[in-house]
Amino acid sequence: MKNSKQLMLMFAMIMMIGILAACGTSNNDDSASNKESANGDGKKVLMMGTSADYPPFEYVETAKSDDIIGFDIDVARAITEKLGYEFKVKDIDFNGLVPSLENGTVDFVLSGMSPTADRKKTVDFSDIYYKSNHMIVTKADGEIKDVKDLNGATVGVQLASIQEGIAKDLKKDGIDLTIENRNRIPDIVQEIKAGRFDAAIIEDTVAKGYLADNSDLAGYVIDGKTKTEEAGSAIAFQKDSELTEKFNTELKKMMENGEMEKLILKWFSGETAK
Incomplete structure (x- = not known):
């Protein structure tokens, strides 16, 4: 009887270890969007990829802090807050941004990126949110x-x-x-x-x-048009991402209610930002 109880106890322990292992495996998703909020508020955290060498779009003002700031950061913050997400920023060399989207390291890219035909082969883009020369x-x-x-x-x-x-x-x-x-x-x-x-x-x-x-x-x-299509900046997403439509909806609202214009004036008027 004693041996029988010991066997039952051992079997129960083995089952418990298996359940815990399975739970650990099910939560170990490499997708950037599955990260829990560090504040414990239940919000999903989106990982934004950017190349922080492009003032005033995204850069680090090293004399003041190590934080990445800029126009694109403010655009990302405004949209994610409206959609109920938190976001974190990952600094990546520009040529590595699209591959980072493809492999799931980041959920979206906001980095003054133009939606060229070549990039559209592997990622999706939002509407244009800023145009420049x-x-x-x-x-x-x-x-x-x-x-x-x-x-x-x-x-x-x-x-x-x-x-x-x-x-x-x-x-x-x-x-x-x-x-x-x-x-x-x-x-x-x-x-x-x-x-x-x-x-x-x-x-x-x-x-x-x-x-x-x-x-x-x-x-x-540079005067005149080049053959390079769609000059302007757009947000990049993984192919068929549900975020594309959500971000586009908020971008349209920001364009219509003047919020985008305020951010443009904040970062580009007088060209003092760097």
Whole structure:
């Protein structure tokens, strides 16, 4: 009888261990969106991917804190709050953002990204939430002042960016330029200042921040249209994500009620943000 009780007790313990193991397995989901709120308020946490080298869209003001701030961060905060989510930000090199969406490391990308046809093959996009132009950045005492002056020049662009596509379009159109890419915008600016790049193509809003802080640099807006489609920024999601429609609904409301305009004025008026 005693042995029988011991066997029953051992069997019960084995069953309990199995149940606990199964529970642990069922909660161990690699999807970024399954993370519990650190505040214990029951809200689902969404992981946002961004490349925090792109002021005033997303950047770190190191003199004040290590937090990532900027226009895109405020847009993400506004939308996720309205939808009842919390969000966290993961800093990733720009060329790694789409792969991070594909493998589930992040739930959405807000990083001044343009919805090109090539990107649409693997991820979905929201509506455009911000439009801008592009600028040639070069040394102030240089001879480059227009696209035609890029002939024979070494031009820096951010890896996997729409500006890289613009540079390739110019090359196809007969401008004999050498394209050099880097992961981060500050690296590109330093290459110009060091004389290793003759110029760079950078989004104008971002470029103006660097021009304000570097009197030895000059910028010239690129006139005319390029072959690169849909210039402007949109939010990227995994294919067929339910978040796309939800975010689009809130974006539309923000456009209509003036909330988006307020954020644009906050970050872009006077071009003082960097």
